[in-house]
Amino acid sequence: MSLTSGRFSWLTVVAISASLAAGCSKSGLESSFVYSAKTDSLIPEAQSGIKGQAGVKKMVDDRFGNPQHLKAWSKLPIDFGGVTASVGETPSGKAVKEILLQFEEGITSPSGDAVSSVQFVGGAAAGETAAVLSWDAESGKATLVSALTGSPAQGDQVVIGGGEVIRNGRVLYQRHCSHCHGTSGDGAGPTAEYLNPRPRDYRHGVFKFTSTNSSSKASREDLSRILKYGIPGTYMPSFLLLKDDELYAIVEYVRFLAMRGEFERKLVTELSVDYSKASVADQTASGTKRSEIIEALTAFLTEDFSDVANSAGDELAEAWSTADTEEALVAPTVGRVADSPESRRRGRELYLSKCADCHGVSGEGNGPQTTIFEKLPDADALYPEAGLHDEWGNVTKPRNLTQGIYRGGRRPIDLFCRMNEGIKGTKMPAFKTVFSNEDVWHIVNYVLSIPFEAEPGVSPGSIAPATPVAPAAAE
Amino acid sequence: MKKFWAIFFWFWPVVALVLCVMAPSQGWWFPGPPGTQMGERIQGLFELILGIVTVTFIGTNFALGWVLWQAASKGDDKKAFYSHGSHSLELIWTIVPAFVLLFIALYQMDVWAEYRVQSFYPEETKQGSVAEFMARQFEWRVRYPAIGETLKDEAQPGDLYMVNELHVPAGRPVKINLRTQDVQHAFFAPQLRLKQDAVPGLIIPVWFDVPKAGNYDVTCAELCGWGHYKMKARIVVESQQAVDAYMRKLQEEQTEDGFVEEAAEEE
Numbered sequence: 214m215s216l217t218s219g220r221f222s223w224l225t226v227v228a229i230s231a232s233l234a235a236g237c238s239k240s241g242l243e244s245s246f247v248y249s250a251k252t253d254s255l256i257p258e259a260q261s262g263i264k265g266q267a268g269v270k271k272m273v274d275d276r277f278g279n280p281q282h283l284k285a286w287s288k289l290p291i292d293f294g295g296v297t298a299s300v301g302e303t304p305s306g307k308a309v310k311e312i313l314l315q316f317e318e319g320i321t322s323p324s325g326d327a328v329s330s331v332q333f334v335g336g337a338a339a340g341e342t343a344a345v346l347s348w349d350a351e352s353g354k355a356t357l358v359s360a361l362t363g364s365p366a367q368g369d370q371v372v373i374g375g376g377e378v379i380r381n382g383r384v385l386y387q388r389h390c391s392h393c394h395g396t397s398g399d400g401a402g403p404t405a406e407y408l409n410p411r412p413r414d415y416r417h418g419v420f421k422f423t424s425t426n427s428s429s430k431a432s433r434e435d436l437s438r439i440l441k442y443g444i445p446g447t448y449m450p451s452f453l454l455l456k457d458d459e460l461y462a463i464v465e466y467v468r469f470l471a472m473r474g475e476f477e478r479k480l481v482t483e484l485s486v487d488y489s490k491a492s493v494a495d496q497t498a499s500g501t502k503r504s505e506i507i508e509a510l511t512a513f514l515t516e517d518f519s520d521v522a523n524s525a526g527d528e529l530a531e532a533w534s535t536a537d538t539e540e541a542l543v544a545p546t547v548g549r550v551a552d553s554p555e556s557r558r559r560g561r562e563l564y565l566s567k568c569a570d571c572h573g574v575s576g577e578g579n580g581p582q583t584t585i586f587e588k589l590p591d592a593d594a595l596y597p598e599a600g601l602h603d604e605w606g607n608v609t610k611p612r613n614l615t616q617g618i619y620r621g622g623r624r625p626i627d628l629f630c631r632m633n634e635g636i637k638g639t640k641m642p643a644f645k646t647v648f649s650n651e652d653v654w655h656i657v658n659y660v661l662s663i664p665f666e667a668e669p670g671v672s673p674g675s676i677a678p679a680t681p682v683a684p685a686a687a688e
Numbered sequence: 689m690k691k692f693w694a695i696f697f698w699f700w701p702v703v704a705l706v707l708c709v710m711a712p713s714q715g716w717w718f719p720g721p722p723g724t725q726m727g728e729r730i731q732g733l734f735e736l737i738l739g740i741v742t743v744t745f746i747g748t749n750f751a752l753g754w755v756l757w758q759a760a761s762k763g764d765d766k767k768a769f770y771s772h773g774s775h776s777l778e779l780i781w782t783i784v785p786a787f788v789l790l791f792i793a794l795y796q797m798d799v800w801a802e803y804r805v806q807s808f809y810p811e812e813t814k815q816g817s818v819a820e821f822m823a824r825q826f827e828w829r830v831r832y833p834a835i836g837e838t839l840k841d842e843a844q845p846g847d848l849y850m851v852n853e854l855h856v857p858a859g860r861p862v863k864i865n866l867r868t869q870d871v872q873h874a875f876f877a878p879q880l881r882l883k884q885d886a887v888p889g890l891i892i893p894v895w896f897d898v899p900k901a902g903n904y905d906v907t908c909a910e911l912c913g914w915g916h917y918k919m920k921a922r923i924v925v926e927s928q929q930a931v932d933a934y935m936r937k938l939q940e941e942q943t944e945d946g947f948v949e950e951a952a953e954e955e
């Protein structure tokens with residue numbers, strides 16, 4: 214890693230060596246994260262760096278590590294686990310073997326075996342991880358196995374037992390998810406190719422079924438709901454029986470993989486205009502010398518790349534932490550409109566005007582839009598097959614609404630979110646600028662009645678008391 | 689050395705005897721004591737069959753050992769005795785097992801009837817099923833009727849949905865409709881000693897009466913695909929009040945419209 218400019222981020226990345234793999238790092242169980250196809254489209258110098266300057270791959274590895282040695286980039290809003298503390302009374306001199314730790318108010322000093330390592334996040338010893346020989350919870354004195362190289366100062370940040378959550382998440386993820394979603398979260402595990410729809414590739418940082426508004430990421434709550442209840446109508450199973458802390462750890466790990474993928478994509482985007490294989494071929498064809506291009510690349514990597522990485526990290530941090538705030542949450546301004554034949558009729562009218570094009574007049578998901586050939590996103594050509602494509606280049610059929618299976622959940626609020634905010638990463642658009650909240654509720658009422666229609670548009674005779682808001686709506 | 693094999697074959701019946709006595713009495717390899725009265729009767733049948741099998745195994749192995757011992761004790765000059773083709777022997781080992789099987793078939797009939805034949809089901813289950821338990825690659829989808837309604841075979845607008853978890857009241861017989869959406873699966877609740885295949889196209893009623901509140905496992909007992917092992921679910925048995933409260937909670941969740949009064953006032 215180049216020093217100077219890259220220093221800040223480096224110091225805040227803490228290695229979490231997986232205790233599992235310690236001592237058997239060359240075992241057959243070793244796995245690694247793969248890089249995206251976009252990274253592979255760059256010239257080798259941009260991928261792997263040049264003249265000691267980090268390229269995309271090293272940038273990513275330095276901040277995220279590999280499955281056996283995960284790294285915690287503290288900038289990111291991920292709970293890696295562990296308790297934060299600060300160094301107390303300054304130990305004097307070099308070769309410090311004993312330190313006093315202080316905890317913020319409200320954090321209880323961990324006891325006994327929980328304190329197996331201390332990682333220095335800030336100060337002169339930053340980046341060091343020291344094994345703890347003995348720990349006295351009362352005084353907060355940690356005796357280290359071996360002396361530190363740097364000398365910590367009072368107030369330096371440390372993490373005790375860091376990485377527990379993410380490490381646990383990794384183990385559970387490998388066991389339950391990786392055969393579909395892949396070790397790197399690329400949606401290409403060994404069973405993936407037999408599934409339709411395909412398992413999600415997290416690396417775009419896009420999730421379809423969320424309760425956040427159309428420009429926000431998925432919240433932790435959204436991911437945890439998906440895990441608990443599965444995605445009906447697809448191969449994504451329910452993991453309801455996992456314990457809460459297990460679900461929590463898996464969610465953090467999924468977010469970690471998503472952010473890793475997004476970070477990589479952001480770096481590549483920065484480089485691909487000038488340094489993709491295709492672009493370099495074009496430039497050399499028009500007379501630029503390859504050596505000149507490489508020189509420019511070296512300069513860019515030396516001077517700007519760390520900043521690029523840092524601001525990419527900031528963007529990620531901002532976006533992912535916002536998703537967990539209330540502002541990001543979809544909040545209808547009116548409650549669900551009572552489910553009545555009038556409401557459904559209104560819903561049907563709106564449906565025919567805006568939805569039937571994709572979902573079909575009778576809701577079977579066979580509207581005329583499904584037969585067109587779409588343009589490829591970054592080429593001047595058409596997709597080879599007809600249909601609506603999603604973010605990942607897969608054909609997604611508009612849902613067959615006559616079946617009453619809703620992948621993102623069947624609560625009225627779930628359907629409200631789908632329609633008001635769209636389904637992220639797919640062609641299902643957000644209608645919040647088109648319809649009032651009230652109208653969206655009319656459509657929700659109509660959509661929920663489609664499976665029970667005798668004929669398209671003929672409202673079913675009886676209406677079950679589906680909503681306690683309007684018990685009078687029954688018949 | 690020749691006698692080694694005789695002793696070898698006599699050794700196993702002794703092991704079998706120890707295991708077949710210890711396993712049911714000490715509960716080795718059993719998923720706990722049977723959780724239901726029906727389970728106890730099924731356990732009884734199981735033990736009976738285990739007994740018969742143990743006796744048969746011990747008998748045949750002792751006989752095998754005895755034959756070997758006999759032959760080993762004789763001098764090399766004795767000619768072997770061929771029993772092959774003996775009509776009476778054939779008759780014996782056909783008729784004796786046939787009677788044993790016939791006995792088992794007759795003996796288990798009342799348990800079978802109560803467990804599987806609908807007209808013998810307890811009265812309480814005849815009002816309908818509490819839920820539909822739908823197997824699917826690779827999970828169990830549960831559908832309850834709306835509160836106060838009865839379960840229909842077809843989905844109804846007010847139905848309540850859950851996955852991998854079934855709540856039923858303790859202390860009274862309840863019935864569920866076992867179905868599958870795709871391939872064949874099998875509903876297996878080991879602690880309740882219940883096992884029933886789910887067959888595509890059929891709605892199979894399964895009843896049980898669990899006296900003790902608690903969580904009971906469900907797994908799939910029919911190799912149904914690569915994700916077979918994932919098909920774990922649980923039956924939560926609790927008081928009727930707790931079940932009612934659970935249903936209300938489900939209904940509340942499933943009618944959630946995300947509307948918060950304050951949020952609107954701020955507008």
Ligand SMILES: [Cu+2]
Nearest residue numbers: 873908912919
């Ligand atoms: Cu199965």
